[in-house]
Amino acid sequence: MITEDITNKKVLSKGNYAIAKASILAGCDCYFGYPITPQSEIGEYMSGKMQELGRAYVSAESELAAISMTLGACSTGVKAMTSSSSCAVALMQETLSYATADELPLVLISVMRGGPGLGNIYPSQGDYFQATKGGGNGDYKLIVLAPSNVQECVDLTYKAFHLAHKYRNPTVLLADGLLGQMMEPVEFKPYPYAEIDNSDWALTGAKNRKSRVIRSYAPLADNQCKFVEKLFEKYKTIEENETEWEEMGTEDADIILVSFGSTSRNVKTAMKLCREKGLKVGFFRPITLFPFPNKRLNELASKVKKFITVEVNMGQMINDVKLAVNGKASVELIHKAVGAPPSPEEIQSQVEELI
């Protein structure tokens, strides 16, 4: 039992340290990682704390090794995680596909930086597609949670461990360099979720029971078909139960600004600036990127004229908003390729241009 980080008062914490501490409080037994800016503080913190607590920390020889070790650890039923960033998360895609097929509760912290390629270390939201659509093979979904402040870095890290184990599905916490590097007051409450029994599937050594095999290989065509269909039934359950979003000023809005993660902070302020000018603008923030709040956006589309997505990429989430809206309202984009999000004032003036 760790108590030292649990406190009823707020402490000032960097996003990356908040994620690391929350992972430990969530009961993470094993961390495997390979350093990359802007998330290296996660591995740094884990390297000291995990050993102190008698848990496993491995500085892997590569990102491929790190996530493969995580997959291996997860198969034994323990809580295991890795963390990385953009171009290095790209290297992990194969194992993410395998982990969905193996139905393993792998937790990946993805702290986005500029891309494509090596890019740069500044914030970005260019990996929305990477996280929600994936680069691994086959039909699969990752659960994706997008924090917008340091407190949510804690709360959604807890949730990532919970959902990964509840649904036996890899889960991504999608943060970015801005959230990873900033400090904000934060409260570390105890892990709020009940532990999930995994004694019916974990590979714990076949003593006094039949042996078990976890694999992502179905040589007979029919088996694979049934398996993928079953996976998608699970995804449907996740959509029904776990979709989460924040909305503000949507009741009477003509226009709704849609944004996720750190960018949504500036978008919320821009929405307030628009309101001060008498424009009926609302704010919508998907917190779960998968499951995406399709149903709610579609409901809102019956009442509003226009959605504007605001993203720090060339326009990725806009595709999901268009699918959700399904032609009921127009969908436009305000964006910037890489870097800190556009300022509230810039967003506001671009909104006025688009009206």
Add this chain to the structure above:
Amino acid sequence: MEKNFIIAGFGGQGVLLAGEVLATAFMLANKNVTWYPSYGAEMRGGTVNCEIVASDEEVSAVNKHDTDFIVALNQASFDKFLSKIKKGGYMIANSTLAKEIKTRADINYVFAPITKLAEELGNVKMANILALGVLAKASKAISLEQLSEALDSVLPAHRKNLLPLNLKALKIGYEYDLLPV
């Protein structure tokens, strides 16, 4: 009410730590606060800065285009951030390392020989904390008590022996006679 601050200087002058102390003081004063560092290919001797935004409501944004208070610990920071200060805002400059030139009539200038005062105290490394004292006095945005409490909370256990000297630096900065500007 929202105020934002940039603390800037050479790498090694402790501007990130000074920012952390300031942000902690706002947190202890029950404000919402965000601290955001310049990060990139930074190195010792290069320039470094951090931005602190403190608000009674949700923090509106970081990376703001303009700022209420700049603390410039060297000439390069003075030059870089002068144009970012809001009308009526403050340039709080270390006159040991920055020239006392007032090119803008629409802002307030506070010049204090921060490095020299820290040297007189016996440790030039105290310049960052001493600057916070000057900032507290000039800005009236945070009290000496809240900054002292924040220092106590930021210093790790194995550095607590440095607390008295830091508190002294803070006080010297706060009590420095600000010339009419």
